Amino acid sequence: MRWCRASALGLTVLALMSSALSVDGQVPPREASVPFKVGETLSYDVSWSAVLVAGNATARVVESKGDAYAVVVEGRPVQMLARLYNLYYRMESLLDSRTLLSQRGSLYSEEGSDKTTGTTRFDRPARRGYYERQADTNSKIDFPIPAGTQDGLAAFYAIRAHAFKAGEHFSIPVADSGSMYTVQVDVAQPESIRAPVGEFSAWKLTVGITDAEGQPVWKNIALWVSNDTRRLPVKMQAELPVGSFVLILREAR
Numbered sequence: 001m002r003w004c005r006a007s008a009l010g011l012t013v014l015a016l017m018s019s020a021l022s023v024d025g026q027v028p029p030r031e032a033s034v035p036f037k038v039g040e041t042l043s044y045d046v047s048w049s050a051v052l053v054a055g056n057a058t059a060r061v062v063e064s065k066g067d068a069y070a071v072v073v074e075g076r077p078v079q080m081l082a083r084l085y086n087l088y089y090r091m092e093s094l095l096d097s098r099t100l101l102s103q104r105g106s107l108y109s110e111e112g113s114d115k116t117t118g119t120t121r122f123d124r125p126a127r128r129g130y131y132e133r134q135a136d137t138n139s140k141i142d143f144p145i146p147a148g149t150q151d152g153l154a155a156f157y158a159i160r161a162h163a164f165k166a167g168e169h170f171s172i173p174v175a176d177s178g179s180m181y182t183v184q185v186d187v188a189q190p191e192s193i194r195a196p197v198g199e200f201s202a203w204k205l206t207v208g209i210t211d212a213e214g215q216p217v218w219k220n221i222a223l224w225v226s227n228d229t230r231r232l233p234v235k236m237q238a239e240l241p242v243g244s245f246v247l248i249l250r251e252a253r
Helices: 003-016 152-161
Strands: 041-048 051-065 068-077 087-096 102-111 114-123 128-134 139-144 169-176 179-187 191-195 198-210 219-226 233-240 243-252
Touching: 068 152, 087 152, 102 152, 114 169, 152 169, 152 219, 152 233, 191 233, 191 243, 198 233
Parallel strands: none
Antiparallel strands: 041 051, 041 243, 051 068, 068 087, 087 102, 102 114, 114 128, 128 139, 169 179, 179 198, 191 198, 198 219, 219 233, 233 243
């Protein structure tokens, strides 16, 4: 019963698909223009292989804390599967309101009786990341980060402020659990996407992810972002080691 862990990874993949919107040390003088606001809630159905709706996930802009947005994503299986095995995931991030870069990101997970919290803090001037994992035994990692490095959840929101162009290709450095990844994104023409929340014209982003050794991570990853003022992440699909996942927008409010 590892579907929910993989769905959390799927949410992270969704979040990874972002471009750096500024360069470290070059801070815009005012808040960045964004298509979301405090109180926004996006609800997703999560499908796993042959299970039509295996779980659900929500992404929320909880509050504005001075110079940062506080955002939260939660994921859990549907009640029938939850009875078989306790699974719950909560991702949090502080997203700088001027640069749209992460100040801090964390993931809390429950798998059966195991509970773990992993937190990444970014020191932009020093270009260092600090990852700490709290479980049965604690561990800490100090690692270098390139300019514009994101955590997954911050990128989930930063992508919505990106001005896409058909045929565009860009790469993004992403820090996850003390490791660095490179995300390559190819932008195709908008296409029609139907979701429970409605029908959209949406940009299709085809994504490839490689680890620090240049080895590919997962397959057939794609994201659709609505081509309107709200810039909603409407659908995401990916093939993970434990099966194929699809996240589709059920409600936006």
